[in-house]
Amino acid sequence: MSFDVLVIGGGPAGLSAAINIRARGKSALVVSNPLEENPLWKSERVENYLGLPGVTGAELLTAMQKHAEADGVEFLAGKALSAAFMLDKWYVSVGSDVQEVKAVVLAAGVTREKKFPGEAELLGRGVSYCATCDGMLYRDRPVAVLGYSETARHEAEFLREIGCEVKYFDRPRDCVISGEGMVEQVLCGGETAKVDAVFILRPAMAPTDLFPGLGIENGYVQADRRMATGLPGVFAAGDCTGGPLQVAKAAGEGLIAGQSAAAYVDALARK
Ligand SMILES: Cc1cc2nc3c(=O)[nH]c(=O)nc-3n(C[C@H](O)[C@H](O)[C@H](O)COP(=O)(O)OP(=O)(O)OC[C@H]3O[C@@H](n4cnc5c(N)ncnc54)[C@H](O)[C@@H]3O)c2cc1C
Secondary structure, three states: OOEEEEEEOOOHHHHHHHHHHHHOOOOEEEEEOOHHHOHHHHOOOEOOOOOOOOEOHHHHHHHHHHHHHHOOOEEEEOOEEEEEEEOOEEEEEEOOEEEEEEEEEEOOOOOOOOOOOOOOOOEOOOEEOOHHHHHHHHOOOEEEEEEOOHHHHHHHHHHHHOOOEEEEEEOOOOEEEEOOOOOOEEEEOOEEEEOOEEEEEOOOOOHHHHOOOOOEEOOEEOOOOOOEOOOOOEEEOHHHHOOOOOHHHHHHHHHHHHHHHHHHHHHHHHO
């Protein structure tokens, strides 16, 4: 099934966008990691969300997701990895699937981790962001997983099941990946592993890795008052567009981005 709008990120901005897309009669698919891996989940008290003082992050996120489910929003667990635009459609790869949609709302929060030396240079030459997509290329060979979530542990397990010898680094901060044209080794926190591939499994992707050509200012996605980015049919909302990095701002921008995405889909139909 193809959807009108793909929402990348299931936090407050993405969920708010999704219910507003549904409110305008369009279909919405939210792609995100499990709710428990959202950064807000761990917050013990959210004091400044209007009408709900003292709610926990987990309670707030659960209520938002239930609301979206009740409104007919569809969910897909996974990570959007890349996007391409062709003939008024966006093709977004999510794990090993591709979603064909008319518009996208980028609500991916902020990326806290910086890229490691060697990561960009060896991307596609042993460096990968998706074990279930690229793992088979390294079947029965030594690989490293740099894991930053519970989901990463499942992906490491998949690699073991297909015969890879897996060296798992748990949330490493300082790593260097090296090799002559292809990955040969990774050094994390003083420990070296000789490997043919390095799977870097962060919960979030840098917006420009997903959408090359996206306007960025001071590290945040540029968007106008309709939350439109410079790319056709791509809207952005929440922390990824800049401060204040707060739930109320994310939900408000999600509303605008959702309405704008739905209006864009209507305009496409009239073309
Ligand atoms: C501990 C803590 C306490 C906080 N307390 C408060 C508070 O009291 N009040 C307040 O207003 N704010 C608080 N915040 C800030 C608040 O959590 C954020 O402002 C809010 O969650 C932003 O919502 P968002 O939807 O833009 O992004 P997020 O909530 O970060 O959601 C984005 C989601 O998208 C996912 N994602 C990223 N890239 C991809 C991809 N390529 N494919 C699929 N999914 C992807 C991310 O993993 C994430 O789950 C707190 C934050 C933390 C960490």
